[in-house]
Amino acid sequence: MMTDTEPAVKNPTWSFRSLRSALRGRPLEEVIGAALMTLLMVITLMNVLVRYFTSQSFAWTEEISVFLLLVMTLAGASIAAAQDAHIRVEFFYSGGSDCRRRWLAALSALAAATLFLLLAILLVRAAWSEFEFGETTFGLGVPRWWYTAFTPILALLVAVRAITGRWRQANLAVPQSTTASEVQS
Template sequence: MSSSSPQGPATDALPGAASPEAEPRSLRLEDWLTVIVMAALALITFANVLVRYFTNSSFAWTEEISVFLMIALALIAGSAAVARDQHIRIEYFAEGGSAVRSKRLSMLGAATVALLFGVIAVLSVRVVWDDYSFGETSPGIGVPQWWYSIWLPVFSALITARAIGLFIRRSRSTVNDAAPAPQDAQP
């Protein structure tokens, strides 16, 4: 028997996945940034492999740019995960117990993430300022270091905003909305 039937819904939601209605519409920013960063990483790595294969040497700048892009990718993906409420948590505690308890733990998690990344955003501004004022340059290609470090407070502030948005959505939701989807339910 086929898993898709004409009478059934066109798409089935994965168990435990956030419903499209529950996530913010503005996640296109993170999704497109992820695509762009992944494409840049793939192109840089592929170009370096080709150069290394044909010339037995590599581009000096590829490692430095790749490390920066991987860090940016982790922060961008972290922002999307927080906005979609799919960040790391211990499911036994987060989804065990009553719906009220799950809602409160979700709100606590969002508040904690907002606090942590808010502190990182504020403190990393000083790092950017020091890189700029002392004229620090990157070790690989010698560009100003603040070109790389400026993105830490920006992406940390984005994660903070996403966590605050999640906290607000969770606080406005009813207890039935906050209840986790049953894992064993068959559509």
């Protein structure tokens, strides 16, 4: 029997249902970035502990960590491109008229999309040459193109997000001349 002085045992507040509701509505890139950051932390911690207790390290953790950092960087670039949060010179952007801001925002989205399209082309060429020459990694000995095959897709995603993010912001900025209530009247 429980008395007033004994603390009540609480059920854990974490569940997959609460995780699903927390992730609902989040961009896929944020979820991928958070998952990769967690995985990177676990791999690095595991390597540090093994190195501390055995004076040896896992060689494969470095190549996995570099790949995870690359994917996480491209996921973050995709989020920045979609939210128009990439680097720009605010002096020129904020000091101008609305028309100038729209043109500069369109120009920066086009420049970002072009950059990541070119990067995707270069990454495809790099993955193809790694496949063609049969390069393998030092730590695991797996084909190196396994890592670089996914990066062109992510670079294309950043380019698409830059264009669609600018398109969405341009459509939000344009005032609608007629509303549904005006059409019905």
